[in-house]
Amino acid sequence: MPSLRESLESASAPLLRTIASLPRAVPFLVVLALMVAGALIPGWGWVLLALVTLFLAWLLVLGWPRLATQERLMRVAVVALALAITITQAIPR
Numbered sequence: 001m002p003s004l005r006e007s008l009e010s011a012s013a014p015l016l017r018t019i020a021s022l023p024r025a026v027p028f029l030v031v032l033a034l035m036v037a038g039a040l041i042p043g044w045g046w047v048l049l050a051l052v053t054l055f056l057a058w059l060l061v062l063g064w065p066r067l068a069t070q071e072r073l074m075r076v077a078v079v080a081l082a083l084a085i086t087i088t089q090a091i092p093r
Contacts, residue, residue: 005065012062031055039085046089053082 002010019027031052038048060075067075 009062012058016062035082035085038089046086049082049086049089053079053086056082 034048034052038045038052041048056075056079060079063075064072
């Protein structure tokens, strides 16, 4: 029986192949556009930020075993920052 990680990796493989086949700038620009739009759209913009946060967390989980300690810390910091921005947009004062 495959482990949870193996199941996640095999389920993610088709989408990862699709993303890898795109030009390198496209995934970055899509994430950037969604973050900017999510930060600027009042009300439901936090949904876009949540999607980006989940995407970044998914990539972090998939890459975790292959990352060095510094790379792990940097990527966790990026996901934490995206989560903080999402929460700030979702629950305004």
